[in-house]
Amino acid sequence: MDVFDGIKKQIEHRSLLAVLVDPDKVSPNSEDALVDHIAASKADLVFVGGSLIFSDIDGLVERLKARISKPVILFPGLSSHFTPKVDAVLFLSLLSGRNPDFLIGNQVHAAIPILRSGVEVIPTAYILIDGGSTTSVEYMSNTKPIPANKPDITLATAAAAQLLGFKMLYLEAGSGAQHHVPSKTIRTLKQQLSLPMIVGGGIRTEKALREVxxxxxxxxxxxxxxxxxxSLMDRFCEIVSQHRGKER
Structure with missing residues (x-):
């Protein structure tokens, strides 16, 4: 079964937890412990990526896949971050901004290598929402996030993504954000759209996790x-597991 088909089947019944691994934030001393923790956890997916990547992403993905049975999915910040070692790639377009490099430019550069690799592609609308601080993705993409108190703009942007044929939405407050994507925004999109929704950024506490x-x-x-x-991984997995019994 393809990665995306597997995700769709699972989210019909429960929410999923993805662990984001940034190659530049994993040192040789910490990598083994982190991989062991992910492998032993009940996390469902592993995302690999970041706004800037100077480390060996190919090697990291190979080591992850050698020890982890969960799908490893690329979450690229730039076209140069592509690696054919992953199980699937989120083919992102930053629809909340108006910088053509992140709307279509990077995608053009990456398209042929991805197509030739045969890696599964998941077209994903990437929507940046203000999380209370300037984040790496905001700075690197040279785009403004949608204000957190404007769920109508987020809804219109996400609705355009659905009409354009994207397969998933990624609502992002950004790495290191002070606040996660507002619950009202998530709820509004969930009620009115049919696209599967990924939410990330600013989710540091049990309370924030439960809210999203x-x-x-x-x-x-x-x-x-x-x-x-x-060590938070085990507790977060437990919370997601408990939430799985709730009506979707």
Missing amino acids: LDAGADIVVVGTAFEEDA
């Missing part, structure tokens, strides 16, 4: 919190 789950996130992405304290 209750609002309707299909996949919750956590990175910084696990970088700072890997």
Whole structure:
């Protein structure tokens, strides 16, 4: 079964937890412990990526896949981040901004290598929402996030993504954000659109995790919190597992 088909089947019944691994934030000393923790956890997916990547992403993905049975999915910041080693790639377009490099430019550069690789592609609308601080993705993409108190703009942007044929939405507050994507925004999109919804950024506490789950996130992405304290992974997995019994 393809990665995307597997995700769709799972989210019919429950939410999923994805662990975000940034190659530049994993040191040789910490990598083994992190991979062991992910492998032993009940996390559903592993996302690999970041706004800037100077490390060996191919090698990291190979080591992850050698020890982890969960799908490893590329979450690229630039076209140069592509690696054919992954199980699937989120083919992102930053629809919340108006910078052509991130709307279509990087995608043109990456398209032929991805097509020739045979890696599964998941066309994903990437929507940046203000998380209370300037994040790496905002700075690197030279785009403004949608204001957190403007769910109508987010809804219109996400609706355009659905009409354009994207397969998933990725609502992003950004790495290191002070606040996660507002629950009202998640709930509004969940009620009015049919696209599976990924939510990431600013999810550092159990309370924040519960809020985005209750609002309707299909996949919750956590990175910084696990970088700072890997032991949180077990507790977050437990919360997502408990939430699986609720009506979707």
